[in-house]
Amino acid sequence: MHDEDKILACVDRSHFAETVTDAATWAARRLSAPLELLHILDRHPEIGSGKDHSGAIGFNAQQALLTELAEEDAARSKAAREQGRIFLNQLRERAIAAGAVAPDVRQRHGDLEETLVGQQSSVRLFVLGRRGESAETTQRDLGRNVERVVRALKKPILAVTEQFREPRRVLIAFDGGGMARRGVELVSKSPLFQGLPVHVLMSGKATRDGAKQLDWARTTLEKAGFEASAALVPGDAERVIADAVREQEIDLLIMGAYSHSPLRTLLFGSKTSDLLRSARIPTLLLR
Numbered sequence: 001m002h003d004e005d006k007i008l009a010c011v012d013r014s015h016f017a018e019t020v021t022d023a024a025t026w027a028a029r030r031l032s033a034p035l036e037l038l039h040i041l042d043r044h045p046e047i048g049s050g051k052d053h054s055g056a057i058g059f060n061a062q063q064a065l066l067t068e069l070a071e072e073d074a075a076r077s078k079a080a081r082e083q084g085r086i087f088l089n090q091l092r093e094r095a096i097a098a099g100a101v102a103p104d105v106r107q108r109h110g111d112l113e114e115t116l117v118g119q120q121s122s123v124r125l126f127v128l129g130r131r132g133e134s135a136e137t138t139q140r141d142l143g144r145n146v147e148r149v150v151r152a153l154k155k156p157i158l159a160v161t162e163q164f165r166e167p168r169r170v171l172i173a174f175d176g177g178g179m180a181r182r183g184v185e186l187v188s189k190s191p192l193f194q195g196l197p198v199h200v201l202m203s204g205k206a207t208r209d210g211a212k213q214l215d216w217a218r219t220t221l222e223k224a225g226f227e228a229s230a231a232l233v234p235g236d237a238e239r240v241i242a243d244a245v246r247e248q249e250i251d252l253l254i255m256g257a258y259s260h261s262p263l264r265t266l267l268f269g270s271k272t273s274d275l276l277r278s279a280r281i282p283t284l285l286l287r
Helices: 016-031 059-097 112-122 146-152 178-189 210-223 237-247 262-268 271-278
Strands: 006-011 035-041 104-109 123-129 157-160 170-173 198-204 228-234 252-256 283-286
Touching: 006 016, 006 059, 006 112, 016 035, 016 059, 016 123, 016 157, 035 059, 035 112, 059 104, 112 123, 112 146, 146 157, 170 178, 170 237, 178 210, 178 252, 178 283, 198 210, 198 237, 210 228, 228 237
Parallel strands: 006 035, 006 123, 035 104, 123 157, 170 198, 170 252, 198 228, 252 283
Antiparallel strands: 157 283
């Protein structure tokens, strides 16, 4: 399989994996790109045997215990690989049924962030869930790995919610900055969005050149053959965007992500994370 510019779907053993697979399959079809489903196994699973190994023991007993623990670890690892293989094959069949051509499946031991960073030279688009396996038993509305992974990557990331349907209307959150302008240019050139109406929305404080920037965005999209509209709506960005998504029945949001440092985010919060929590639709994050 030639994996240059592939769509890489990050899946785990949760019900969110089906949504990620559906979104990645849609993107692969639209972009005529190869699809890979990647399942990462924890390199150091924190799993105990439930036995008490404390206390002073003799050399022979210690060697026997180490051998027993090694065998238990090997058995757990083998079982995890086999369960992962079955899980991935089920997702592969789902992708094929939805129109994917010969999707690849891979399973690796390691850290999520390190693995994805190492893959990104051959990736055109990452697809991941906003929540994953660890979030199924919590009340978190944003998975613990999302910000860390998005900050580490330089390629576009499609972060999906619990349900996915093929987008029919697209919204670009636009602030006139360099990343937002690159987003408009990306949309105008990408087969991923061809034929979809695109609305460009600027919110927050009004700026002196806001109208000019919006006109540039709308004109750029129209020249590329898109049905495009643009609006400047003063007010809190999170509220304005959420209102626009609901009122205009938007299916996919595009925005720049985590432009500030982690320290600033720690002190003042993250607008990206706030928008991801409030927008209940798939979001294409640009870096």
